[in-house]
Structures are given as C-alpha cells and as structure tokens.
Amino acid sequence: MGKKEKNLAELAEYLGAELVGDANHSINGIADLQTAAASQLAFINQASYAQYLPETSAGAVILSSEFADQFNGNKLIVNDAYLAYAKVSALFEALSVLPTGAHPSAVIAASARVHPSAAIGANCVVGENAHIGADVKLYPGVSIGDRATIGEKTLLHPNVVIYHSVEIGKDCIIHSGTVIGSDGFGFAPVRGGWEKIHQLGAVVIGDNVEIGSNTSIDRGALGNTIIGDNVIIDNLVHIAHNVKIGKGSAIAGCVGIAGSATLGEGCTVAGAVAINGHITIANNSHFHGGTIVTKGNTEPGVFASAPPQQDVKKWRRNSVRYTQLDDMSGRIRQLEKQIQALLDQNQSKDS
Numbered sequence: 001m002g003k004k005e006k007n008l009a010e011l012a013e014y015l016g017a018e019l020v021g022d023a024n025h026s027i028n029g030i031a032d033l034q035t036a037a038a039s040q041l042a043f044i045n046q047a048s049y050a051q052y053l054p055e056t057s058a059g060a061v062i063l064s065s066e067f068a069d070q071f072n073g074n075k076l077i078v079n080d081a082y083l084a085y086a087k088v089s090a091l092f093e094a095l096s097v098l099p100t101g102a103h104p105s106a107v108i109a110a111s112a113r114v115h116p117s118a119a120i121g122a123n124c125v126v127g128e129n130a131h132i133g134a135d136v137k138l139y140p141g142v143s144i145g146d147r148a149t150i151g152e153k154t155l156l157h158p159n160v161v162i163y164h165s166v167e168i169g170k171d172c173i174i175h176s177g178t179v180i181g182s183d184g185f186g187f188a189p190v191r192g193g194w195e196k197i198h199q200l201g202a203v204v205i206g207d208n209v210e211i212g213s214n215t216s217i218d219r220g221a222l223g224n225t226i227i228g229d230n231v232i233i234d235n236l237v238h239i240a241h242n243v244k245i246g247k248g249s250a251i252a253g254c255v256g257i258a259g260s261a262t263l264g265e266g267c268t269v270a271g272a273v274a275i276n277g278h279i280t281i282a283n284n285s286h287f288h289g290g291t292i293v294t295k296g297n298t299e300p301g302v303f304a305s306a307p308p309q310q311d312v313k314k315w316r317r318n319s320v321r322y323t324q325l326d327d328m329s330g331r332i333r334q335l336e337k338q339i340q341a342l343l344d345q346n347q348s349k350d351s
Contacts, residue, residue: 004028004091004092005026005027005028006026006027006028006091007023007024007025007026007027008021008022008023008024008025008027008060008074008076009023009024011027011041011060011076011088011091012076014087014088014091015062015076015078015084015087015088016078017062017076017077017078017084018076018077018078019074019075019076019077020068020074020075020077021060021073021074021075022074025059025060025074026039026059027039027040027041027059027060028040028092029041029092030042030043030085030088030089030092031058033049033052033053033056033058033061034052034056036056036057036058036059037057037058037059038057038058038059039059040058040059041058041059041060041061041062041076041088042056042058042060042061042062043061043062043063043081043082043084043085044061044062044063044067044081045063045064045080045081045082045085050067050070053067053070053071054070054071056071056073058073059073059074060073060074060075060076061073061074061075061076062075062076062078062081062084062085062088063075063076063077063078063081064077064078064079064080064081065077096139098119098121098137098138098139099119100116100117100118100119101116101118101119101120102114102120102124103120103121103122103123103124103140105122105123106120106121106122106123106124106125106126107124107125107126108120108124108125108126109126109127109128109129109130109146111128111129112126112127112128112129112130112131112132113129113130113131113132114126114132115132115133115134115135115136115152117134117135118132118133118134118135118136118137118138119136119137119138120132120138121137121138121139121140121141121142121158122140122141123140123141124138124140124141124142124143124144125142125143125144126138126144127144127145127146127147127148127164128146128147129146129147130144130145130146130147130148130149130150131148131149131150132144132150133149133150133151133152133153133154133170134152134153135152135153136150136151136152136153136154136155136156137154137155137156138150138156139155139156139157139158139160140158140159141158141159142156142157142158142159142160142161142162143160143161143162144162145162145163145164145165145166145181146164146165147164147165148162148163148164148165148166148167148168148181149166149167149168150162150168151168151169151170151171151172151207152170152171153170153171154168154169154170154171154172154173154174155172155173155174156174157173157174157175157176157213158176159176159177160174160175160176160177160178160179160180161178161179161180161182162180162181163179163180163181163182163203163219164181164202165181165202165219166180166181166202166203166204166205166219167202167203167204167205168180168205168209169205169206169207169208169209169229170207170208171207171208172205172207172208172209172210172211173209173210173211174210174211175210175211175212175213175215175235176213176214177213177214178211178212178213178214178215178216178217179215179216179217180203180205180211180216180217181202181203181217181218181219182216182217182218182219183198183199183218183219183241184199184218184219184220184221184225184240184241184242184259185218185240185241185259186198186199186221186241186259197221199218199219199220199221199241200220200221200222201219201220201221201222201223201224201225201241201242202219202220202224202225203217203218203219203220203224203225203226203227204224204225204226204227205217205227206227206228206229206230206231206247207229207230208229208230209227209229209230209231209232209233210232210233211233211237212233212234212235212236212237212253213235213236214235214236215233215234215235215236215237215238215239216237216238216239217239218238218239218240218241218243218259219241220241220242221241221242221259222242223242224242225239225240225241225242225243225244226243226244226245227239227245228244228245228246228247228248228249228265229247229248230247230248231245231246231247231248231249231250231251232249232250232251233250233251234251234252234253234255234271235253236253236254237251237252237253237254237255237256237257238255238256238257239257240256240257240258240259240260240261240277241259241260242259242260243257243258243259243260243261243262243263244261244262244263245257245263246262246263246264246265246266246267246283247265247266248265248266249263249264249265249266249267249268249269250267250268250269251269252268252269252270252271252273252289253271253272254271254272255269255271255272255273255274255275256273256274256275257275258274258275258276258277258278259277259278260277260278261275261276261277261278261279261280261281262279262280262281262296263275263281263285264280264281264282264283264284264285265283265284266283266284267281267283267284267285267286267287268286268287269287270287270288270289270290270291271289271290272289272290273287273288273289273290273291273292273293274291274292274293275293276293276294276295279293279294279295279296280296280298281293281296281297282296282297282298282299282300282301283300284300285297285300285301285302285303286301286302286303287302287303287304288302288303288304290305290306291303291304291305291306292305292306293305
C-alpha cells in the first residue's frame with residue numbers, strides 16, 4: 001500500500017458517506033475484512049462476508065445500512081459499498097512517480113507535439129507528427145507511432161506499442177505489452193501461398209477506456225477499428241480489424257472477436273468467448289464464459305453455449321450421444337410420419 005493518509009472525516013466527505021465513529025482516525029490503505037489492520041479500511045457488500053465483521057481489526061468499514069448494525073467500530077455507511085470501495089481505491093494508488101517532461105533516453109521526433117505537462121519515461125519513442133496531450137504519462141519503453149494521437153490524462157504502462165495513425169482518447173489506461181494498431185489478418189489466396197492485404201485503416205479509441213495487458217487490437221483494412229467511450233477490456237483479448245465496440249461494454253480475458261463484427265453498447269462478454277466476424281450484436285447483450293457466438297442478434301438478452309463442467313464419464317457418454325443426434329432426429333421424423341399416418345387412417349375410419 002502507499003503511504004498516503006486520510007482521516008475518516010475526509011473519506012466520508014469524499015464518498016458522501018454517513019460517518020459513525022472517530023472522525024480523526026487515520027487510514028493509509030485498504031485491505032479485506034480478514035486481514036485489515038487498524039490503519040486500513042475494509043468493505044463489505046455480500047452477506048457471506050458478514051461473519052468476519054465481529055472479528056475484523058479494520059480501522060473502519062465501508063458498508064450499507066443492511067450491515068451497519070453488525071459492526072460496532074468506525075463505519076462509513078453508503079448506498080453501494082462496492083462502488084464506494086472503487087472510488088476510495090483511487091486515493092491509495094501507489095504507481096511509480098513519473099516526472100513531468102521527457103527522460104534523457106527518450107527519443108522524440110522533432111515534428112511531434114508533446115504537451116509540456118506530459119511525462120515521457122525512459123526509452124520511450126514518439127514518432128513523427130505524433131500528438132501527446134496534456135498530463136499524459138508514458139511509462140518506460142512505450143512506443144508511439146507516426147501521426148498517432150494520445151488524449152489528455154491517458155496513461156500507458158511500460159512497453160505498450162501504439163502503431164501509426166492510432167487515435168486514443170482522454171483518461172484512458174493501457175497496460176503493459178498491449179499492441180494497438182497492428183495489421184489485421186488480411187490475405188488473398190494465390191497459388192502456392194497468400195498475397196498480403198495491406199491494412200490502410202487505423203484504430204480509434206474513445207475516452208475513459210481501460211485495456212488490460214497483452215491485448216491486441218488490429219487496425220482496419222480500409223475503415224477504422226473503433227472502441228467506444230467507457231469500454232473496459234481485460235488481458236489477452238484479440239480484437240480483429242474493423243471491429244466496432246459500443247460504449248460502456250465490458251470484455252473479459254481471452255475473448256476473440258473476428259473481423260468486422262459489431263458489438264453494441266452496454267454489452268458484457270465473459271472470458272473465452274469467441275465472436276464470429278461480420279455479425280452485429282444488439283445493445284445490452286450478455287454472453288456467458290466460453291460461448292461461441294456464430295450469429296448476430298437484434299434484441300438484447302443473455303446467451304450461453306457449450307455444456308458446463310461434468311463428470312468425465314458423463315461427458316464421454318454425452319459426447320457419444322451428441323454424435324448420434326442427427327441419426328436420432330431422422331428416426332424421430334420417421335416415427336412422427338408413421339404416427340400421423342395412423343392418426344389419419346383412424347380418422348378416416350371414424351368418418
């Protein structure tokens with residue numbers, strides 16, 4: 001944890017919380033209920049953790065009125081404890097300090113426009129005609145391509161690579177090892193091999209977007225790959241060329257989205273989902289982990305595919321049955337025809 005300190009009165013004002021307890025009690029970090037010390041803040045937002053409230057050593061607990069009577073220590077009472085925890089976590093961020101200005105080892109093209117308030121770390125490279133906005137932070141080893149734009153207050157962690165002509169908005173966070181603007185997977189088949197289709201578009205990322213580590217977002221073939229405002233993307237995600245992701249959507253780790261797919265606004269995509277190319281997914285669509293999305297949808301909903309975990313013996317039996325479904329379907333159709341013929345025959349006799 002960082003060395004920052006806040007008293008409970010300051011935290012209550014920051015969160016708009018009702019404070020019960022010692023307003024002058026000092027807090028210098030956050031921990032869970034089981035391990036928090038007297039100098040640390042904890043929170044509870046699920047009933048399953050209420051068992052730890054009587055024994056916690058936390059200096060204060062963020063909680064809703066639902067749990068307030070179960071804790072006798074200092075408490076900050078809020079409507080949404082998880083949201084309050086998210087907000088207060090920003091106060092104890094412990095990132096390495098990156099001084100304003102450019103490190104002597106940084107290589108910045110003469111034609112690049114770098115705001116005086118930006119911080120450019122060791123061994124960074126900023127290309128020709130690139131634009132680095134106010135209060136941008138480029139941690140060591142970041143590479144910014146020619147004509148790329150980085151919006152104000154955006155933070156790029158070490159070894160992020162931004163290709164040429166990519167546009168990134170304000171207040172974004174991009175984690176280490178992520179590559180934005182690499183070529184899309186475009187090749188025309190020729191006899192004996194492949195002819196590369198050069199990717200002439202770019203990537204445009206909106207404001208307040210966070211992208212995890214080792215994620216790859218490909219540039220468009222002709223138009224742009226577009227990531228809307230307030231999108232969050234986890235680690236190890238691949239977004240192919242010309243994909244469009246609507247604002248406020250969330251994409252978990254190991255997701256793959258194929259080229260020219262459009263994901264609507266407010267969607268959630270759980271881990272290891274695979275989304276087919278050239279399909280459109282409606283706003284507020286939600287996909288369970290491991291779902292294989294082969295076709296688009298026009299209405300919001302919750303979608304899943306692939307069987308859940310099961311005993312291996314059952315899985316083997318069910319796998320065999322799966323291969324028999326086509327044959328079983330044909331036999332059922334034949335039985336339906338035979339039954340219908342008998343019904344028709346009986347009806348003819350009755351008449």
